[in-house]
Amino acid sequence: MNTLQKNSYISNAKNIIRTILSQTLDNPDNPDSLKFFQADTYRFYFLMSFMWEHLENNEMSQEYAISLVPKKYASRIKRLQVLKQAVALGYISEKSSLEDKRRRIYEPTEQLVDDFLKSANSLFPVNNSSS
Numbered sequence: 001m002n003t004l005q006k007n008s009y010i011s012n013a014k015n016i017i018r019t020i021l022s023q024t025l026d027n028p029d030n031p032d033s034l035k036f037f038q039a040d041t042y043r044f045y046f047l048m049s050f051m052w053e054h055l056e057n058n059e060m061s062q063e064y065a066i067s068l069v070p071k072k073y074a075s076r077i078k079r080l081q082v083l084k085q086a087v088a089l090g091y092i093s094e095k096s097s098l099e100d101k102r103r104r105i106y107e108p109t110e111q112l113v114d115d116f117l118k119s120a121n122s123l124f125p126v127n128n129s130s131s
Helices: 003-023 032-037 041-055 062-066 076-088 110-123
Strands: 092-096 104-108
Touching (some): 003 110, 032 041, 032 076, 041 076, 041 104, 041 110, 076 092, 104 110
Antiparallel strands (some): 092 104
16 A cells, blocks of 8 residues: 555544544434443444344344344343343333243334434435435
8 A cells, every 4th residue: 555545544544533433422412312322332332233133124032132242242131231221211112022922022212213313324424315
């Protein structure tokens, strides 16, 4: 890689870092839902994985939801605690499965979906103009 190309890559990397930090961790206007999930690495990873599965229309049981993040990031207890906290705070909904009433199904609330989509759009705006 030549010096000019390397400088261009460095400039691009700095822009990406600045944008991500200003729109996530350093953004004082973030809604409480996103602040909750940005509090530590596990929660952030969980949010990204959980939202991916939701946007892919995958049903998430408790075991499935807590397995989204590799075990090296958090113990089983921590993973369950974060899921239950998110439910208690109203960011994730919990309901009984139609097939098995003992099985719990999780999905983001409409508020979390809206907050997440707005945040994602602030990072990478959608071009809504007609062509």
